[in-house]
Amino acid sequence: MKHKIKGDIIHWNSSIWDFNNRMKTIKEDEDIELEVNSYGGDVFLGIDLCNTLRSHKGKVTVTITGIAASACSIICMGADKIQAYSNTQMMVHNAWTVVAGNAKELRKAADDLESIGESVLASYTHRLDADTAKNLLDDETYLSATKALEYGLIDEIIDAEPEAVESEIFENKAKEFNNKISIASVPKQSISASGIDENILKQMFAELKNEIKNELKPKKEPDQDPVEPKQNLSRLFLHL
Numbered sequence: 001m002k003h004k005i006k007g008d009i010i011h012w013n014s015s016i017w018d019f020n021n022r023m024k025t026i027k028e029d030e031d032i033e034l035e036v037n038s039y040g041g042d043v044f045l046g047i048d049l050c051n052t053l054r055s056h057k058g059k060v061t062v063t064i065t066g067i068a069a070s071a072c073s074i075i076c077m078g079a080d081k082i083q084a085y086s087n088t089q090m091m092v093h094n095a096w097t098v099v100a101g102n103a104k105e106l107r108k109a110a111d112d113l114e115s116i117g118e119s120v121l122a123s124y125t126h127r128l129d130a131d132t133a134k135n136l137l138d139d140e141t142y143l144s145a146t147k148a149l150e151y152g153l154i155d156e157i158i159d160a161e162p163e164a165v166e167s168e169i170f171e172n173k174a175k176e177f178n179n180k181i182s183i184a185s186v187p188k189q190s191i192s193a194s195g196i197d198e199n200i201l202k203q204m205f206a207e208l209k210n211e212i213k214n215e216l217k218p219k220k221e222p223d224q225d226p227v228e229p230k231q232n233l234s235r236l237f238l239h240l
Contacts, residue, residue: 001026002033005049007166009041009071016045023052032060034079037163039170039177040070043095043116047071050123053078064088064145064154066163067177069170073153074123083156084145089177090153092133093140095120127152 001022005015019034026032032053040046053060053075062079069091076082076090084090095116099109117137124133128151136143136151148154167174 004035006037008169009046028057030058035063035065036068036072037066037165038072039167040072043071046074049075050078066165077123082154083158084154086145086157086159088145090143090148092136094137
């Protein structure tokens with residue numbers, strides 16, 4: 001079975017609905033190829049999907065096509081094999097929440113988060129030792145494909161272009177990641193040290209030189225003052 005989970009890890013995400021429905025009819029030993037691209041969401045849903053994959057008897061391969069952050073990184077841990085495009089990311093962190101209430105309720109929320117954190121930590125410890133996993137979670141760590149491979153959080157790097165990520169819950173983070181993709185997609189050979197292609201610079205100087213020469217030529221009307229070339233010089237500084 002081939003499927004893709006993208007967007008926020010929430011119960012009303014259609015790609016998650018489709019995945020759960022397909023898992024009801026799949027053969028117990030059928031291989032699964034799952035692509036993921038998400039900034040995360042519901043931690044318990046992430047754990048559920050992780051364990052669904054982990055308990056499946058067929059081989060499960062998960063491919064990160066953009067980013068596997070937070071609950072999505074937990075989903076990945078259910079795979080037999082995790083692979084990632086060379087320019088993708090994985091992010092791991094401790095569980096967090098938004099809470100309001102009196103002092104007693106706030107203390108209980110903190111205790112609950114610590115308990116949930118134990119479950120989150122346990123999701124990674126079959127690939128990492130507990131101390132390393134805890135340090136990465138405490139630091140809210142973003143891992144390139146290379147770093148994730150070094151830690152053992154993925155098994156293979158594949159070469160392809162990353163995808164933009166969709167998110168309503170983490171909209172700002174999604175935009176930040178997508179901007180990184182846009183910058184990385186600019187061909188390196190088209191950029192010089194000044195940020196402009198060398199041939200373009202040469203063409204600009206040639207055109208500017210010709211314009212200045214033309215402006216300095218005597219005008220046919222002797223009564224008119226020659227136009228100063230200073231206005232053209234501003235074009236050079238504008239492009240640089």
